[in-house]
Amino acid sequence: MPLHPSLTIVDHPLVQHKLTLMRDEGASTATFRRLLREISLLLAYEVTRGLELRTTRIRTPMCETEAPLLKGKKLALVSILRAGNGLLDGILELVPSARVGFIGLYRDPDTLRPVQYYDKVPGELDERMVIVVDPMLATGNSSVAAIDLLKEKGARNIRFLCLLAAPEGVRRMAAAHPDVPILTAALDERLDEHGYIVPGLGDAGDRLFGTK
Numbered sequence: 407m408p409l410h411p412s413l414t415i416v417d418h419p420l421v422q423h424k425l426t427l428m429r430d431e432g433a434s435t436a437t438f439r440r441l442l443r444e445i446s447l448l449l450a451y452e453v454t455r456g457l458e459l460r461t462t463r464i465r466t467p468m469c470e471t472e473a474p475l476l477k478g479k480k481l482a483l484v485s486i487l488r489a490g491n492g493l494l495d496g497i498l499e500l501v502p503s504a505r506v507g508f509i510g511l512y513r514d515p516d517t518l519r520p521v522q523y524y525d526k527v528p529g530e531l532d533e534r535m536v537i538v539v540d541p542m543l544a545t546g547n548s549s550v551a552a553i554d555l556l557k558e559k560g561a562r563n564i565r566f567l568c569l570l571a572a573p574e575g576v577r578r579m580a581a582a583h584p585d586v587p588i589l590t591a592a593l594d595e596r597l598d599e600h601g602y603i604v605p606g607l608g609d610a611g612d613r614l615f616g617t618k
């Protein structure tokens with residue numbers, strides 16, 4: 407029985423090489439940030455593979471021809487604050503016209519459930535491919551909550567993009583949102599008792615923004 411009906415591990419050598427450099431505890435904030443941006447470009451290439459095309463007529467310096475262009479409403483990228491922003495920047499370089507949304511969630515210390523404190527997402531989500539970005543798919547609680555919210559707002563064609571996934575988070579997503587494909591650079595071993603991914607890379611937000 408597979409962990410998830412649609413789990414893609416991007417095993418491109420450049421992605422794997424950069425991910426190893428990011429995992430290293432000696433990587434500086436600047437290095438970590440640069441590598442995450444570079445990897446996000448490569449992941450964006452894979453996650454947008456299913457975008458539909460239409461044909462348009464253009465004139466090259468040589469002749470008139472039919473050529474493909476992206477079809478339909480602009481893609482929506484939704485970043486789960488705050489570490490999602492590290493993936494967002496690179497993807498926006500590749501798809502500069504994408505619409506962008508943000509969802510802020512924190513973990514209630516008593517219930518350990520995600521509580522939403524902010525959301526601002528593009529309209530007409532039902533007509534867009536929506537890519538939710540968060541570098542770490544750990545317990546899956548915040549990803550599931552973010553996707554619940556996007557579905558309530560009409561999103562139907564959603565993908566989840568992360569850098570590292572734990573089997574626990576992938577299973578949780580498969581149970582709650584089996585229709586949402588997951589794309590990741592690596593599937594790690596497990597979560598520790600604090601919900602951190604092992605071997606992982608530590609706290610992605612702290613490493614990205616230099617907080618501790």
Ligand code: URA
Pocket residue numbers: 489542544601602603604606607608609610611
């Ligand atoms: N969030 C992180 O930043 N790191 C983990 O390992 C798990 C969740």
